[in-house]
Amino acid sequence: MADKLTLHEDPRSGNCYKIRLTAALLGVPLGRRRYDIMKGETRTAEFLSLVNPNGRIPVLEIACPDGVRFLPESNAACWFLAAGSSLIPDRRFAQADVLRWMFFEQYNHEPNIAALRFWLAFIGEANLSAAQRAAIPAKQVAGEDALAVMDRHLAEQHAAGRGWFVGAALSLADVALYAYTHVAEAGGFRLRDHRHICAWLERVAATPGYIAMA
Numbered sequence: 001m002a003d004k005l006t007l008h009e010d011p012r013s014g015n016c017y018k019i020r021l022t023a024a025l026l027g028v029p030l031g032r033r034r035y036d037i038m039k040g041e042t043r044t045a046e047f048l049s050l051v052n053p054n055g056r057i058p059v060l061e062i063a064c065p066d067g068v069r070f071l072p073e074s075n076a077a078c079w080f081l082a083a084g085s086s087l088i089p090d091r092r093f094a095q096a097d098v099l100r101w102m103f104f105e106q107y108n109h110e111p112n113i114a115a116l117r118f119w120l121a122f123i124g125e126a127n128l129s130a131a132q133r134a135a136i137p138a139k140q141v142a143g144e145d146a147l148a149v150m151d152r153h154l155a156e157q158h159a160a161g162r163g164w165f166v167g168a169a170l171s172l173a174d175v176a177l178y179a180y181t182h183v184a185e186a187g188g189f190r191l192r193d194h195r196h197i198c199a200w201l202e203r204v205a206a207t208p209g210y211i212a213m214a
């Protein structure tokens with residue numbers, strides 16, 4: 001019997017969307033349990049003890065005959081879903097290269113681009129703490145740097161006749177980076193300054209099985 005999969009999520013989160021997009025591209029059914037992170041629903045004693053001691057979504061719940069397991073961290077959940085599929089290349093270097101972009105996404109991209117989107121589009125600049133307001137300029141620069149790295153890499157791939165982050169096919173590297181890049185303008189970033197990113201966003205959205213975030 002196949003594992004029963006449930007995503008603990010807030011639908012506004014790009015980290016959660018990555019997992020839904022991975023499942024959709026692979027045709028894997030995914031149940032959904034919703035939380036409102038603005039109301040602290042992932043910080044309750046029950047959530048911390050049962051679902052994720054780190055107090056955050058997404059968490060992929062995997063129910064199999066042996067019992068139920070909870071897998072936090074978006075990219076780990078995407079990897080779990082995509083193991084053995086075309087979203088993870090066969091070759092060892094290419095697999096590591098996919099991981100390289102997924103780590104880049106978590107270290108250089110998401111903490112800047114997703115944070116600014118969340119602060120500006122959901123919390124609102126007027127409601128930010130002094131520390132958050134003071135952190136905006138550095139996040140703008142670091143987020144812009146991440147987009148520039150992506151655009152340069154896609155330009156090199158384009159010159160080599162390839163349209164994706166790793167090799168010649170869509171992989172989890174593209175899925176992970178797509179989630180917050182395609183909504184980066186909500187964080188104040190100008191995507192139209194990055195023409196290779198814009199063309200790549202269109203390619204991802206045209207992939208069979210693609211679902212939109214909303």
Ligand SMILES: N[C@@H](CCC(=O)N[C@@H](CS)C(=O)NCC(=O)O)C(=O)O
Nearest residue numbers: 013015037055056057058073074075
């Ligand atoms: N590295 C984690 C980041 C998880 C994360 O930051 N989740 C946010 C929403 S995108 C959250 O749950 N925030 C609620 C909170 O911190 O209380 C991942 O990739 O899953």
